[in-house]
Amino acid sequence: MIRIPCPYCGERDHSEFTYGGDGSITYPALDAPMADWLEAVFERENVRGLQLETWHHVMGCRMWLLVERDTMTHEIHSVRAAHTGLAAVLEEKS
Amino acid sequence: MTRFSAWSVFRNGLTGQKDWDRQWRDAQPEKQYDIVIVGGGIHGLATAYYLAKNHGLKNIAVLEKGWIGGGNAGRNTTIVRSNYFRPGNREFYEHSLKLWENLSHDLNYNVMFSQRGHVSLLHSPGAVDAAARGYNTLRLTGSDAEIWQLDQLKQEIPHLNYSANARFPILAAAVQRRAGTARHDAVVWGYARAADSHGVDIIQNCEVSAVLLDQGQITALETSRGRIKAGKVGFSVAGNTSRLWDMAGLGTLPIESHKLQAFVTEPLKPILDHVVVFGVGGTHFYMSQSDKGGLVFGGDLDWYKSYAQRGNLPIAQDVAECAISILPCLGRVRLLRHWSGVCDMSMDGAHFICKTPLDNLYLNAGWNYGGFKAGPGAGWYFADLIANDRPHDVVADHDLKRFERGVNLDERGAGPDPKLHG
Numbered sequence: 259m260i261r262i263p264c265p266y267c268g269e270r271d272h273s274e275f276t277y278g279g280d281g282s283i284t285y286p287a288l289d290a291p292m293a294d295w296l297e298a299v300f301e302r303e304n305v306r307g308l309q310l311e312t313w314h315h316v317m318g319c320r321m322w323l324l325v326e327r328d329t330m331t332h333e334i335h336s337v338r339a340a341h342t343g344l345a346a347v348l349e350e351k352s
Numbered sequence: 353m354t355r356f357s358a359w360s361v362f363r364n365g366l367t368g369q370k371d372w373d374r375q376w377r378d379a380q381p382e383k384q385y386d387i388v389i390v391g392g393g394i395h396g397l398a399t400a401y402y403l404a405k406n407h408g409l410k411n412i413a414v415l416e417k418g419w420i421g422g423g424n425a426g427r428n429t430t431i432v433r434s435n436y437f438r439p440g441n442r443e444f445y446e447h448s449l450k451l452w453e454n455l456s457h458d459l460n461y462n463v464m465f466s467q468r469g470h471v472s473l474l475h476s477p478g479a480v481d482a483a484a485r486g487y488n489t490l491r492l493t494g495s496d497a498e499i500w501q502l503d504q505l506k507q508e509i510p511h512l513n514y515s516a517n518a519r520f521p522i523l524a525a526a527v528q529r530r531a532g533t534a535r536h537d538a539v540v541w542g543y544a545r546a547a548d549s550h551g552v553d554i555i556q557n558c559e560v561s562a563v564l565l566d567q568g569q570i571t572a573l574e575t576s577r578g579r580i581k582a583g584k585v586g587f588s589v590a591g592n593t594s595r596l597w598d599m600a601g602l603g604t605l606p607i608e609s610h611k612l613q614a615f616v617t618e619p620l621k622p623i624l625d626h627v628v629v630f631g632v633g634g635t636h637f638y639m640s641q642s643d644k645g646g647l648v649f650g651g652d653l654d655w656y657k658s659y660a661q662r663g664n665l666p667i668a669q670d671v672a673e674c675a676i677s678i679l680p681c682l683g684r685v686r687l688l689r690h691w692s693g694v695c696d697m698s699m700d701g702a703h704f705i706c707k708t709p710l711d712n713l714y715l716n717a718g719w720n721y722g723g724f725k726a727g728p729g730a731g732w733y734f735a736d737l738i739a740n741d742r743p744h745d746v747v748a749d750h751d752l753k754r755f756e757r758g759v760n761l762d763e764r765g766a767g768p769d770p771k772l773h774g
């Protein structure tokens with residue numbers, strides 16, 4: 259079982275979370291060229307190693323998190339709130 | 353190589369089975385090949401076989417980093433069926449199923465293909481209607497399909513959980529009788545042996561670590577057994593496709609690598625004659641009984657991206673719950689083993705058999721967790737692509753640019769999220 263240290267709830271089993279997906283994707287502006295959308299929606303680096311990804315603490319605080327995890331060893335390297343404003347507040351406090 | 357026949361089995365019985373030949377050569381790498389296929393799973397081996405057999409090509413090698421069949425070919429739950437509906441997928445899987453039906457004869461190797469029928473349980477009137485629509489499509493396009501109402505289902509498989517109090521009571525089943533299972537190792541060995549007899553070099557312990565390029569062409573592959581020059585190259589490496597793609601400097605792909613587990617119980621007396629599938633409320637569970645008596649279970653992906661060939665425990669629990677909910681009599685049966693394989697999950701759940709931005713590189717990938725049944729067909733069409741340098745009509749939409757054209761071959765209608773396709 260992967261254990262994810264949620265910044266709100268503490269360390270929990272990954273089965274409390276749902277996996278979002280590749281967290282390195284940023285969606286382009288609505289009127290951006292089609293090619294940019296194509297890339298954001300369909301193309302993936304599919305890293306073997308450290309990757310940024312989103313997880314939702316759906317059985318806990320229900321917050322979305324940005325997690326750095328190794329896709330080969332499953333080791334978690336960092337966790338922060340996905341919402342940049344919340345992340346900033348939390349990180350200032352600690 | 354000795355052909356297997358009733359006579360050869362009898363004769364070797366008389367001499368204590370000591371006189372069998374090696375089934376294929378332990379080929380050493382040459383410096384150069386006209387065609388190099390990377391990946392010694394079913395797909396790579398089948399491709400090499402059909403390149404030689406259907407197209408008369410020579411000087412072909414299959415490079416495998418470990419041992420052949422050590423990847424998903426040897427890890428899957430061996431379900432073979434053709435009940436796919438999207439144009440392109442429909443013809444492709446039906447062709448593959450037809451190849452399966454004659455494969456043991458064609459390869460002169462018993463792949464133990466058992467057409468025991470594939471029974472998908474249906475739990476709501478809506479599901480029955482949807483299945484009827486799908487199965488009409490199958491019948492109208494030259495395949496077989498049946499809907500079994502409850503009375504027939506009870507006759508065929510009497511010991512399922514038919515309780516009216518079940519969380520999801522069973523209403524009917526969608527059935528493909530020509531579907532079934534096969535012996536995974538035998539398919540790998542059969543293709544290897546047949547390809548080898550056509551002169552294909554099957555080179556194990558040969559990991560490709562770099563791709564050498566010159567002006568939009570691959571010139572050679574750097575491997576753990578030295579540099580190998582190549583005329584044409586085919587990638588057929590399932591869950592490792594993005595790794596090879598990266599070595600070729602080609603950037604991103606509409607693929608993510610996820611792992612899927614399989615489970616086998618202790619051996620039992622014969623208890624289940626069919627492949628039974630239970631999928632409701634997003635779950636996905638399938639089981640069959642192997643010839644050794646073990647019940648083989650499969651479920652969903654582990655839900656997060658992974659290159660690790662080991663599975664997690666929450667899925668073991670989900671799968672066990674599904675098994676008990678449809679066959680409660682398994683309550684005391686113990687699981688013997690579970691394992692996992694890394695699947696090349698694509699953005700729409702369909703495959704790629706296509707040309708690439710490099711002139712002499714061809715791609716066979718995006719098999720999700722359905723590539724075992726596809727093995728013969730994929731080898732057939734991939735060989736056709738490599739030999740003729742153009743895709744066959746059946747795989748014309750199975751290219752990397754289909755999303756750009758707005759084409760999604762999405763059987764489940766799940767959208768562009770690889771983990772949701774099965």
Ligand SMILES: Cc1cc2nc3c(=O)[nH]c(=O)nc-3n(C[C@H](O)[C@H](O)[C@H](O)COP(=O)(O)OP(=O)(O)OC[C@H]3O[C@@H](n4cnc5c(N)ncnc54)[C@H](O)[C@@H]3O)c2cc1C
Nearest residue numbers: 391393394395417423424425428429431560693723724725
């Ligand atoms: C648990 C599980 C259950 C499944 N159940 C089913 C099922 O019931 N029905 C079905 O149709 N499909 C099923 N599948 C899917 C199916 O097994 C795969 O889609 C299919 O086997 C993939 O094709 P392959 O056999 O060629 O792949 P593989 O056997 O994985 O072959 C790829 C090969 O490439 C090699 N390779 C990788 N990188 C390199 C490199 N750098 N150099 C050299 N070689 C390399 C690997 O070692 C591997 O042997 C299942 C998969 C899993 C994991």
Ligand SMILES: [Zn+2]
Nearest residue numbers: 264267315319
């Ligand atoms: Zn939390």
